[in-house]
Amino acid sequence: MASNMYLFWGSGSVPCWKPMIALEEKGFGGYPNKLVSFSKKEHKAEDVMKLNPRGQVPTFKDGDIVVNESAAICDYLERRYGNQGTQLIPSDVKEQANVLQRMYEVSNVEGNILKELVYYIFHTKKEEQDEALLKEKYEKGRTELQIWEGYMQKMGSGAFIASKSFSMADVYFFPYLAFFVRLGLNLSKYPALSEYYNRIKDRASVKNSWPPHWAEEPSKADFMKNI
Template sequence: MAKDMTLMWFSGSPPCWRVMIALEEKNLQGYNQKLLSFEKGEHKSQEVLDINPRGQLPAFKHGNIILNESYAACLYLEEQFKSQGTRLIPVGAAEQALTYQRMFEGVTFTEKMANVIYYEWKFPEGERHDSALKRHREALTTELKLWEGYLEKLGAGSYLAGYNFSLADVLVFPCIAYVFRFGLSAKNYPRLAEYYGLLKERPSVKASWPKNWLESPQGQDKLKDV
C-alpha cells in the first residue's frame, strides 16, 4: 500500500512532518519520498507544480489521489487505514470531541507561531515595525499559555486530548517542537516541555525527526523571552 504513496517534503517543515508522523503511526513505511530544498526553490519545480499548483509542500499522492494540505492528508490516512497501526481518532464522544477541538486550535497556534518566527521573512525590511512584532509576540505568549493550561488540566503524562495519543498530537506536536527549537524556555512552560520530552521519544517522531535538526542540534533563541 505504501508503495503507491509519494511524499515530497522539506526537512523541518511542520506541515510535512505531520504527514510523516501519520504515515509512521499507520505503519505505512516504505512510501516513495523526495526531500526538496526550500533555499533552492525546488518546491516551485514543475514536478511539484504538477501535484500541487500552489508550489507548496507537502505534496502527497496515494495512487491517483492528491492531498497537499497536511490536515487533509492526515485525516485521509486515518480514515483509509483506520484498522491499521495507531487509532488516531478516539471512539469515545468526549475524547473524540476534544481531539477535534485541539486539532483545529492547532491552526491558530501555527499562525501565531509563524507570525513571530517568520516575521523578517514574511515582511520586507521597509514594512517591518517593532510595534507589530511586539503585538505578534504577545499573541504567541497568550497562545502558549493556553496550551500550557490545557496540559496542566489533563495532568502529568497526558497527550493533548487525554491519555491516548491522537491525531491532535500528530498535527500540533511539530509546532510545539518548533517553538522549543527556536528557544522557548522550558522553565516558563514546564508542561509543554514535559510533553515535548514525552513525544520526542515516540518511535514515529524519532523516525521522522527533521534531518537538518539532527545535523544541527543547536537551534535559535528567537523565542527565549516569549
Template sequence: MVLKLYAGTRAAGGGGLVALVLAEKQIPFELVVTDLSARQHKTPEFLAMHPFGQIPVIDDDGFILYESRAICRYLADKYADQGPPLYPRGPKERALVEQAASVESANFFSPVMQIFRELILKPARGLEKDQSVVDAGVTDLSAKLDVYEVILSKTKYLAGDEFTLADLFHLMAAPRLAEGGVDIMTASTRPNVARWWNDVITRPAWVKLRAEGIKEIN
C-alpha cells in the same frame, strides 16, 4: 502502488507532520524529493497536483491530496487499525480531537509562526529580525499557553489521555522556537504544558525523524 510523498528531506513543516504519521503508522511510502530551491514545486507537472505549488503532496495510487493536516487525517483514518489511534472513530472522541486541532489552527499556529518568521526565517535569508514583533508574538503565545495549562491539568494530552493528531499538529514549527532562544514551551511556570510538550517532542518516531530526516519506508 506504494504511496508517494512529495516533500523535502528535512523533518519540518507540513512534510514533517505527514512523515510522522507515516512513521507512527508504519505506512510504506516512496519519498519524491521536491527541491524548492530549484522551484520543482512550480513546474506544470507539480502544479497539476497542487495548484498553489506547495509541499507536501501525496499520491495514493492515483488519489492526489495536498495540505498537511488533510493528509494526516486521511492517513490516520485509512490506517486506523495500524499503529497508535491518532484519529479515533467514536463521534465524541473524534469531536474532541477536532476541537483541539481547531484550537491549534486558530490560536496556537499564528503566534508561533510570527515568532518563527522573525527568529528563524529572516536570519536564514540575511534579514534583521524585528524584536518588537517577536515580543508581541511571545506575549500572544504566552496567553494561549496559559489556557493550555488549564486544559492539560485535566488530561494528559489535548484531546484526552491518548496522543492524537491534535497534539501532532503542534510540531509544524514550534519545536524550532528554542533554536531562536524562546524556551516558552518548557517554561517552569506552566508545568503541565512542559510535561506535555516534552512528551510530544520525545516520541521515538519524531526523534528518529529529526535525526535522520524523511526517508522512505518500504
C-alpha cells in the same frame, strides 16, 4: 501498501511534518519519498507541479489518489486506514470531540505565534522592528502558549494534548512546539509542555520523521527564548 505511496516533502516544514508523523503512526514507515530543497526551488519542479499545480509540499499520492493539503493527507490516512496502526481519532464521542476541537484550535498557534511573531522577526530587518509592536507580539504568543500549558496541565502527566492516547491533535500540535524549541523557546517556563515535549520527541513516529537538517545544523535564531 506503502510502496504505492509517494511523498514530496521539505525539511523543517510543519505542514510536511504533520502527515509524516501520521504516516509513521499508521505503520507506513519507509514509504517512497523525495526531500525537496526549498532553496533550489525543487517544490516548483515538474515532478511536484504535475501532481500539485500550486507547487507546494507536502504533495502526496497513494496509488492514483493525489492529496496535497497537509490536513487533508492526515484526514485521508485516518479515514482510509482507520484500522491500521495508531487510531488517531478516538471512537468515544466525548474524547473525539475534544481531539477535533484541539486539532483545529492549533490554527491559533499558527496565527498567534508563527505568523504574528516568528514571521514578523523572520521578515523584518532588525533595525526596522518596532519595539513596542514586538513586545505586544511576544505577549500575544505567550498568552497562546499558556493556553496550551493549561490544557496539558489539565490532561495530567503522561497524557497527551487532547486525550489519554496519542491522537491527531498531537500530530497537529507537536511540530509547532518543536519548531519553537528549535527557535530558543525555554520550556522551563511551561512545565507541563516541557514534560510533554521531552516525552513526545522520543516517540518512534516523531524521531523517524524529525527534520534532518535540525539534527545536523544548529538553529541560526534563538529569539523564542524571549517568550
